[in-house]
Amino acid sequence: MKKIIVTGGAGFIGxxxxxxxxxxxxxxxxxxxxxxxxxxxxxxxxxxxEDRAKLVVGDICDAPLVDSLVQDADAVVxxxxxxxxDNSLKDPSPFVQTNIVGTYTLLEACRKYDVxxxxxxxxxxxxxxxxxxxLPGHGEGPGEKFTxxxxxxxxxxxxxxxxxxxxxxxxWVRSFGLRATISNCSNNYGPYQHIEKxxxxxxxxxxxxxxxxLYGNGxxxxxxxxxxxxxxxxxxILTKGRMGETYLIGADGEQDNKHVLExxxxxxxxxxxxYEQVKDRPGHDLRYAIDSTxxxxxxxxxxxxxxxxxxxxxxxxxxxxxxxxxxxxKAAVEANxxxxxx
Ligand code: NAD
Ligand code: DAU
Numbered sequence: 001m002k003k004i005i006v007t008g009g010a011g012f013i014g015x016x017x018x019x020x021x022x023x024x025x026x027x028x029x030x031x032x033x034x035x036x037x038x039x040x041x042x043x044x045x046x047x048x049x050e051d052r053a054k055l056v057v058g059d060i061c062d063a064p065l066v067d068s069l070v071q072d073a074d075a076v077v078x079x080x081x082x083x084x085x086d087n088s089l090k091d092p093s094p095f096v097q098t099n100i101v102g103t104y105t106l107l108e109a110c111r112k113y114d115v116x117x118x119x120x121x122x123x124x125x126x127x128x129x130x131x132x133x134x135l136p137g138h139g140e141g142p143g144e145k146f147t148x149x150x151x152x153x154x155x156x157x158x159x160x161x162x163x164x165x166x167x168x169x170x171x172w173v174r175s176f177g178l179r180a181t182i183s184n185c186s187n188n189y190g191p192y193q194h195i196e197k198x199x200x201x202x203x204x205x206x207x208x209x210x211x212x213x214l215y216g217n218g219x220x221x222x223x224x225x226x227x228x229x230x231x232x233x234x235x236x237i238l239t240k241g242r243m244g245e246t247y248l249i250g251a252d253g254e255q256d257n258k259h260v261l262e263x264x265x266x267x268x269x270x271x272x273x274x275y276e277q278v279k280d281r282p283g284h285d286l287r288y289a290i291d292s293t294x295x296x297x298x299x300x301x302x303x304x305x306x307x308x309x310x311x312x313x314x315x316x317x318x319x320x321x322x323x324x325x326x327x328x329x330k331a332a333v334e335a336n337x338x339x340x341x342x
Contacts, residue, residue: 008080127153216280218258250290
């Protein structure tokens with residue numbers, strides 16, 4: 001595994017993976033293929049040595065460009081996507097284009113040159129679970145977390161396009177023998193996450209003197225994992241995973257949104273109730289929860305950043321110290337949310 005292409009490597013999770021590989025695997029050269037949409041940022045790649053990584057600015061839907069890069073690679077790790085549910089509810093078209101047509105374009109190039117492919121996906125393809133309080137065993141019984149056998153049941157344009165892309169990968173494995181793996185991960189947090197997302201939006205709201213915004217009653221549960229742990233899991237799957245398999249990535253980090261927001265407020269020295277409830281997201285998934293037994297037992301992976309309070313405190317510190325990274329975009333992001341009453 002000497003030359004890898006990381007699509008979406010200038011985004012939040014992809015750039016974390018690029019740094020992870022460069023820092024831990026000195027024999028690997030990384031080519032980042034990224035369109036630098038509103039979510040991509042060259043700053044996320046600062047500090048990478050020129051002899052270890054390069055950035056190619058381009059679209060994963062550009063078949064000649066993809067072909068020219070893939071023919072010279074040992075593996076493709078595919079992170080690039082339109083990733084935000086709220087945006088997909090306003091305009092699904094770039095989601096269909098990038099998440100489905102873009103994945104198809106990469107799969108065809110990998111098939112042509114017999115290149116190893118890893119597909120980064122989301123737990124949202126499985127739809128949602130009932131809240132623990134509504135379950136007889138409080139969510140501890142069999143089948144009460146997502147596994148790789150849970151039927152697909154996506155809710156939003158975002159998650160349905162990710163589900164579609166996963167199914168393309170499965171078909172390319174079965175029909176063409178593509179050497180591919182899939183990972184479905186839960187909600188990531190950490191530095192460099194775009195400020196449209198829940199945790200950085202609230203941190204930067206507080207830093208900007210804007211009241212934090214909670215959708216609906218805040219009972220919705222997300223299964224938080226630090227993005228560093230996502231990167232180590234993807235590397236384990238890329239290098240040790242069984243071809244054709246799906247691995248779920250999660251770190252047992254279930255928290256409801258209200259609790260997360262209260263913790264952010266507490267860590268930033270604000271009253272616990274200094275937020276407002278705004279219009280709920282249409283079709284808002286209730287709860288995600290990952291059973292990562294297969295990944296842990298088969299590949300020996302364990303998460304390292306499991307203290308959510310400490311991870312959140314570090315994340316708050318990063319946004320506080322790196323205002324230049326997010327400040328220019330803050331007003332536009334909030335103006336966009338204001339249009340939908342959020
Ligand atoms: P992000 O929005 O921060 O970054 C996406 C990156 O993809 C950006 O750099 C963007 O410029 C690039 N991109 C978008 N369209 C492109 C195109 N057509 N061609 C080339 N590059 C393009 O996303 P993220 O949160 O880092 O998510 C990365 C991947 O991980 C996505 O596939 C997402 O579905 C998946 N994922 C995310 C989470 C999460 O919590 N954020 C959890 C599980 C899985
Ligand atoms: O589960 C994995 C998914 O996690 C990834 O596939 C997606 O790419 C990623 O964006 C994330 O999706 P969510 O929709 O769960 O993340 P988001 O940060 O948008 O919202 C997290 C929760 O917080 C969700 O229940 C909605 C709520 N929320 C969000 C915002 C932006 C609020 O209450 N207030 C807000 O201002």
